[in-house]
Amino acid sequence: MLKKTNQQIQHKTYEMHKPSVSEGMHIAAISAGAEGATAFIQVVIQQRKEGKFIKDYDLDDWYEILEKTGVGSIKGGVRGISIYALTNYAATPxxxxxxxxxxxxxxxxxxxxxxxxxxxxxxxxxxxxxx
The missing domain is CATH 4.10.810 (Virus Scaffolding Protein; Chain A)
Known part of the structure; x- marks a missing residue:
């Protein structure tokens, strides 16, 4: 009786917390945002080291920021969904x-x-x- 109850609880817990596509997309979005923000900050810091202030940016500077932030966001999304899939569906650490x-x-x-x-x-x- 105790073993059967334990199995039922384990099954119910697994069903409540099993991996899902929506959770994977949520993780990908968080990862994309984090890596995109990091890329943005890195470009701003690099340009600041070159002596440019944000108020002095021209169109080329903003284009560089947008490009690197976008690439960072895409890489972050791919990284997030890849790691989520590998850890949850392929039992990879x-x-x-x-x-x-x-x-x-x-x-x-x-x-x-x-x-x-x-x-x-x-x-x-x-x-x-x-x-």
Whole structure:
């Protein structure tokens, strides 16, 4: 009797807290906002180090801020949903899921540099191995 009651409680608790698409989207939105805000702050700090104040920004400065904030938001959303999916559906530890996601972004960047001729094949392989 006690074992059956315990199983019922466990099943009910699992059903209440199981992963869902809506929760995944919520996590992706939070992650996108956090990474986008971080990217925004980094650009403003970098421009401040260059001697520019926000009141002195021109259209190009705002374009750079918007671009980097947007890219950061997209990366954050992808990172959030990827880590959520890996941890909840593939039983991957969060640290491993985060590492896989970060390495994927790094490899994508290296591939971009290689395809645009910024680095050669040898440098691409070295950088990829380092990641």
């Amino acid at each position: 969060a640290a491993v899921a985060n590492s896989l996601c970060t390495i994927s972004f790094g490899l994508a960047h290296q591939l971009y540099l290689y395809r645009n001729g910024v680095i050669d094949q040898h440098q691409f392989l070295i950088n990829s191995e380092n990641l």
